[in-house]
Amino acid sequence: MKITLDVDRLEQEGTITPEQRQWLESLADSTSSVGNGVNILVGFGVIAVTAGLMALLPSSATAIIVGILLWGAGYYLNRRAQAWRILAEICVLIGAFLVSAGLLASLEFTREGFLVVSVLFVIAAAIIKSQLLAVLSAWSIFFSVGAMTGYFSGGYYLGVELPLVTVLLFSALALGAFFLSKNLADGYDKLALSFSRMCLVLVNFGFWVGSLWGDSDLGVHTFSITWALALVAVGVWAVRTQRRFVVNTVTTFGSIHFYTQWFETIGAQPWGVFVAGLITIGIALALWRYNQQVQTQRNGFTPY
Numbered sequence: 001m002k003i004t005l006d007v008d009r010l011e012q013e014g015t016i017t018p019e020q021r022q023w024l025e026s027l028a029d030s031t032s033s034v035g036n037g038v039n040i041l042v043g044f045g046v047i048a049v050t051a052g053l054m055a056l057l058p059s060s061a062t063a064i065i066v067g068i069l070l071w072g073a074g075y076y077l078n079r080r081a082q083a084w085r086i087l088a089e090i091c092v093l094i095g096a097f098l099v100s101a102g103l104l105a106s107l108e109f110t111r112e113g114f115l116v117v118s119v120l121f122v123i124a125a126a127i128i129k130s131q132l133l134a135v136l137s138a139w140s141i142f143f144s145v146g147a148m149t150g151y152f153s154g155g156y157y158l159g160v161e162l163p164l165v166t167v168l169l170f171s172a173l174a175l176g177a178f179f180l181s182k183n184l185a186d187g188y189d190k191l192a193l194s195f196s197r198m199c200l201v202l203v204n205f206g207f208w209v210g211s212l213w214g215d216s217d218l219g220v221h222t223f224s225i226t227w228a229l230a231l232v233a234v235g236v237w238a239v240r241t242q243r244r245f246v247v248n249t250v251t252t253f254g255s256i257h258f259y260t261q262w263f264e265t266i267g268a269q270p271w272g273v274f275v276a277g278l279i280t281i282g283i284a285l286a287l288w289r290y291n292q293q294v295q296t297q298r299n300g301f302t303p304y
Contacts, residue, residue: 040086040090050066050070050094050098054066054098060101060102060103060105060106061102062102063098063099063101063102063105064098064099064102064103064106066095066098067094067095067096067097067098067099067100067101067102068095068099069095070091070092070094070095070098071091071092071095071096071099071124072095073088073091073095074087074088074089074090074091074092074093074095074127074128075088075092075127076088077091078092078127078128088128089128089130092124092127092128092130093124093128093130093132093133095124096120096121096124096133099120100117100120100121100140103116103117103120104117111144111145111146112144114140114141114143114144115140115141115144117140118137118138118140118141118144119137121133121134121136121137121140122134122137125137125191126188126191129187129188129190129191130191131190131191131194134191134192134194134195134198135194135195135197135198137195138170138173138195138198138199138202139198139202141169141170141173142166142170142202142205145161145162145165145166145169146159146160146161146162147159147160147161147166147202147205148161158205158208158209159209160205160206160208160209160210162215163206163207163209163210163213163214163215163218163223164206164210164215164217164218165206166202166203166205166206166209167203167206167207167210170199170200170202170203170206171199171203173195173196173199174196174197174199174200174203175196176196177192177193177195177196177199178192178193178196180192181193181196197245197246197249200246200249201249204227204249204253204256207223207226207227207230207253207257208227208253208256208257208260210223210227211223211224211227211257211260211261212260212264224257224261227257228254228257231250231253231254231257234246234250235247235250235251235254238250239290244290244291247287247290248287248291251283251287255280255283258279259276262276263276
């Protein structure tokens with residue numbers, strides 16, 4: 001097991017002495033940084049070759065074939081040679097993206113295509129224990145239920161076609177992955193937890209859109225009230241169990257919910273903006289204080 005320590009910070013905080021710092025530095029593996037540098041350099045070469053090949057032979061079939069080859073190479077390196085782990089992760093990541101892009105293009109970005117891609121991301125995430133791919137698998141499922149994101153004229157947009165389905169589906173996925181993470185080990189628990197956290201964010205996206213536009217089955221007021229109650233309930237549980245990510249997420253979306261309803265009701269009045277600003281400062285200070293307290297409890301010392 002490898003543990004990363006910031007010896008500069010630890011010495012400044014008085015947690016370790018200068019002599020202990022020298023002792024820790026003497027234990028460091030100087031060859032690991034060199035090996036990582038070679039891995040990253042070769043990884044850039046793989047990316048360049050892949051990009052060039054895709055430019056010469058631009059097609060869905062080429063993306064899938066090249067992606068499968070890179071995926072296989074990454075899997076082999078990950079299983080056979082620990083020294084090439086970073087390169088293996090790069091190959092699996094690029095391979096997963098290429099295969100997914102090729103499949104989506106071939107299937108014309110249909111719901112089935114996004115579901116297939118989500119499965120591929122889960123498999124690739126398990127191979128190299130990539131939390132990024134675990135999170136992307138949740139997004140792929142999100143798109144399969146009609147969600148969309150985009151950019152136009154200096155602005156971004158988020159679209160949720162089925163808010164109620166989104167809330168119910170990702171609530172179930174978030175809870176399922178959370179409880180599953182408690183029974184997994186060896187890094188896989190972190191994958192399930194990352195997936196659960198992303199699902200929690202997507203649940204709030206569904207509530208947000210539903211609170212503005214409603215759904216074919218539920219109205220705007222039902223979404224707004226249910227969202228507020230859910231945020232309070234989950235927030236109380238998160239504070240009691242010291243789930244800092246959940247506390248920060250709930251606070252963020254609670255603020256979004258408040259300001260959405262606030263400005264939808266009173267409009268952009270000067271006094272309304274002023275009051276909203278004061279509330280924002282108060283929320284930010286309270287959240288900062290909470291995070292400081294949790295970090296202090298976990299570290300076992302009071303930071304300067």
